[in-house]
Structure formats: C-alpha cells, structure tokens
Amino acid sequence: MNYLNFKLLSQLTIGFLFFILLSCKNSQSINIEQLKGYWEIDFISQQRETFKSISSAPLYDHYALEEMSGYYKKVAPSITGTFETSDYMTEFKIKKTDAGVFLNFKTPWDEWRKKILQLDSQKLILEHEKRTFHYKRPILINFNP
Numbered sequence: 001m002n003y004l005n006f007k008l009l010s011q012l013t014i015g016f017l018f019f020i021l022l023s024c025k026n027s028q029s030i031n032i033e034q035l036k037g038y039w040e041i042d043f044i045s046q047q048r049e050t051f052k053s054i055s056s057a058p059l060y061d062h063y064a065l066e067e068m069s070g071y072y073k074k075v076a077p078s079i080t081g082t083f084e085t086s087d088y089m090t091e092f093k094i095k096k097t098d099a100g101v102f103l104n105f106k107t108p109w110d111e112w113r114k115k116i117l118q119l120d121s122q123k124l125i126l127e128h129e130k131r132t133f134h135y136k137r138p139i140l141i142n143f144n145p
Contacts, residue, residue: 030101030119032094035063038075039124039135046131060138068094 038060044051062083063072071091075083092103101116103126117132118125124135 030116032068032101032116032119033065034119034121035070035116035124036065038062038138040138042134042136044131044133058138061135065094070094 039062040058040060041053043053057076060075060077060083061072062075062085064070069092071089073085073089075085078084090105090107092105095102095104095113099115102113103116104113105111112128114126114128114133116124117127122137126133126135
C-alpha cells in the first residue's frame with residue numbers, strides 16, 4: 001500500500017467514524033418533562049408509507065407526568081375552548097435503558113410499550129410495532145377571558 005492510498009483510507013475511516021458518532025442518539029438526552037401536555041397526531045408511518053388523518057375534528061393525546069410514571073387520555077376540543085374527555089386514562093411507567101426511553105403502558109386487558117424516538121417542545125415521535133407516530137403540539141385557542 002503506498003502513501004496516497006494509506007492517506008485516503010485513513011481519511012475515509014475518520015470520516016466514517018465521525019458520521020457514526022453524529023448519527024448515534026443518546027437516550028439520556030431526552031427531556032421527559034417535555035412529554036407533558038397536549039399532542040396532536042400529525043401522521044403515522046409504516047413501511048415507507050405515510051398515513052394522515054382526514055378527520056376535520058382533531059383528537060389529542062394528553063400526557064400527565066409524576067416522576068417516572070404518568071397517564072394519558074384521549075381528548076377532543078370543544079367550541080368553548082375546553083376539552084371533552086372520559087374518565088378513562090391509561091397509566092404508564094417510563095423506563096430508560098441502553099436501547100432508549102420507553103413508555104410502558106398497562107391496562108387491565110393489555111400491556112404494551114412505545115419507544116420515544118424524538119421529543120422536544122414541538123415534536124414527539126413514538127415507535128410501536130413497526131409504526132412511527134409523529135405528533136406535533138397543537139395550537140390551542142382559549143375562548144375564555
């Protein structure tokens with residue numbers, strides 16, 4: 001191997017390692033407190049296909065947290081600026097592992113978990129059974145003075 005080939009190979013190796021380090025996500029960087037509040041499903045993707053809701057009345061998921069556990073509810077906005085919901089809520093526990101951050105849900109009938117792929121103040125991406133659920137923060141208008 002001559003010097004030019006060695007130099008090129010070493011530069012490609014360093015570039016490749018740099019790319020790998022940048023693409024790795026640290027599960028500890030997710031600020032779980034940002035999960036609190038209302039989220040609207042923007043779209044769902046599965047096997048390179050995207051599915052958007054065609055409903056004119058949005059449904060939101062509302063997440064409440066208390067340390068490493070919480071609950072979520074489905075809610076619908078009303079014309080008065082409040083939300084309509086049932087008393088039913090789904091409880092979950094948060095688990096951080098080397099594989100990522102997970103929401104472990106449990107009801108009397110079933111158990112499942114969703115992996116948090118991305119979470120910031122405006123975007124939430126959850127993965128469950130080879131589907132990714134892309135959420136956005138809704139723009140909420142309060143009609144009450």
